[in-house]
Amino acid sequence: MMLTLFGYGITTKAIAKKFGNCQIFDDKFSAVTNDSNGNEFISSELFDPKKSHLEVTSPGIPPSHPLIRKAQNLVSEYDLFASTMPYSVWVSGTNGKTTTTDMIGHLLKKRGAVCGGNIGTPLANIDENATMWILETSSFTLHYTNIAVPNLYVLLPVSADHIQWHGSFEAYEEAKLKPLSLMREGEVVILPQKYENVPTNAMKLTYKNAKDLADRFDIDINKIYFKEPFLTDALLALGVSKILFDEIDYDLINSYEIGRHRLEEFVDKHGRLWINDSKATNADATIAALKSYVDQKVHLILGGDDKGADLEPLFDLLKDYDVEIYAIGKNMQRVFSLGYKAGMECRLCENLKSAVSEIDINHDKNSIAILSPAAASLDQFDSYAQRGDEFIKFVKDLS
Numbered sequence: 001m002m003l004t005l006f007g008y009g010i011t012t013k014a015i016a017k018k019f020g021n022c023q024i025f026d027d028k029f030s031a032v033t034n035d036s037n038g039n040e041f042i043s044s045e046l047f048d049p050k051k052s053h054l055e056v057t058s059p060g061i062p063p064s065h066p067l068i069r070k071a072q073n074l075v076s077e078y079d080l081f082a083s084t085m086p087y088s089v090w091v092s093g094t095n096g097k098t099t100t101t102d103m104i105g106h107l108l109k110k111r112g113a114v115c116g117g118n119i120g121t122p123l124a125n126i127d128e129n130a131t132m133w134i135l136e137t138s139s140f141t142l143h144y145t146n147i148a149v150p151n152l153y154v155l156l157p158v159s160a161d162h163i164q165w166h167g168s169f170e171a172y173e174e175a176k177l178k179p180l181s182l183m184r185e186g187e188v189v190i191l192p193q194k195y196e197n198v199p200t201n202a203m204k205l206t207y208k209n210a211k212d213l214a215d216r217f218d219i220d221i222n223k224i225y226f227k228e229p230f231l232t233d234a235l236l237a238l239g240v241s242k243i244l245f246d247e248i249d250y251d252l253i254n255s256y257e258i259g260r261h262r263l264e265e266f267v268d269k270h271g272r273l274w275i276n277d278s279k280a281t282n283a284d285a286t287i288a289a290l291k292s293y294v295d296q297k298v299h300l301i302l303g304g305d306d307k308g309a310d311l312e313p314l315f316d317l318l319k320d321y322d323v324e325i326y327a328i329g330k331n332m333q334r335v336f337s338l339g340y341k342a343g344m345e346c347r348l349c350e351n352l353k354s355a356v357s358e359i360d361i362n363h364d365k366n367s368i369a370i371l372s373p374a375a376a377s378l379d380q381f382d383s384y385a386q387r388g389d390e391f392i393k394f395v396k397d398l399s
Contacts, residue, residue, distance in 0.1 A: 004023050095157070149182045190240075213235040219235060275369070301326045
């Protein structure tokens with residue numbers, strides 16, 4: 001049966017390569033073309049639902065897109081591989097899911113587990129013979145998934161994000177909780193206590209905070225080297241290891257190295273501290289990052305595409321800081337207005353290079369300078385990774 005694929009991104013490219021003979025519809029295609037695997041590339045406007053038997057969508061395509069609205073046999077990437085998926089642990093939430101997924105993979109690699117999903121490896125490229133899949137799972141994927149189910153679901157705290165895509169926070173939250181309605185008896189979900197009354201047939205293990213997690217899984221928190229926001233991630237990963245193998249390996253979790261672009265500290269040629277937190281793409285991530293620096297002077301770069309999220313909680317927190325804000329990107333006027341309203345020193349910088357130059361004038365060895373933008377990067381960059389790399393480059397180029 002020929003597959004119909006919506007969008008030509010990382011997910012669908014991998015599927016097309018694996019199976020071949022797919023019809024791929026994307027807005028960027030104008031003429032019908034083919035590749036050596038028998039795949040056809042077709043303009044979105046030519047999609048005819050009567051000629052399609054199974055559609056798999058790139059997760060980032062919103063429900064409002066004409067392709068999605070016309071589809072009659074739509075499944076997610078996860079649904080496509082549901083029948084061949086081994087034991088799976090899904091990790092979702094607003095912030096920390098990449099680190100938590102990677103930490104679980106770090107702990108369970110010796111058990112034959114592999115990581116994939118939103119963490120960077122599409123399911124079509126994951127080893128189907130692995131004993132376990134650890135999958136970072138986005139709200140977009142969950143919205144479209146109706147067949148596949150995790151054996152163990154780890155949900156980090158949920159706060160406002162992707163509001164424009166989902167239409168409301170309630171819809172975003174509903175997507176994050178959707179697996180609970182599909183899970184069966186014998187499966188396990190770890191989730192924030194606020195969701196303890198959400199119905200599910202799975203066993204629910206709830207938590208309020210890091211201490212609560214440590215108590216629930218009998219973990220000695222003093223033996224873990226990580227501080228927040230990574231402490232909770234480490235405790236969740238250890239909790240999964242405890243559930244599955246009754247094992248708490250402190251040495252192994254402490255050997256994990258935090259990935260790039262998340263509270264990545266470095267010093268410039270003058271010995272001043274700079275922090276690359278480009279992966280903080282929403283206000284909640286920035287709030288978590290700043291908690292470690294409440295007693296220091298902070299030069300904070302904010303701005304980008306905030307996707308319609310509420311930034312008021314962030315500025316309420318910043319009132320307790322000695323902070324100067326350097327606004328960049330698509331929402332810089334909004335950031336500037338909120339900072340001015342809160343009585344903060346705020347500068348319109350427009351772009352990242354200008355922000356670094358402005359900070360250079362005011363920064364010293366007693367302050368910190370941090371890129372923690374509380375916004376997505378695609379208004380000015382290809383990715384948060386490119387934004388972080390450019391930030392480091394601009395700092396290193398300072399005279």
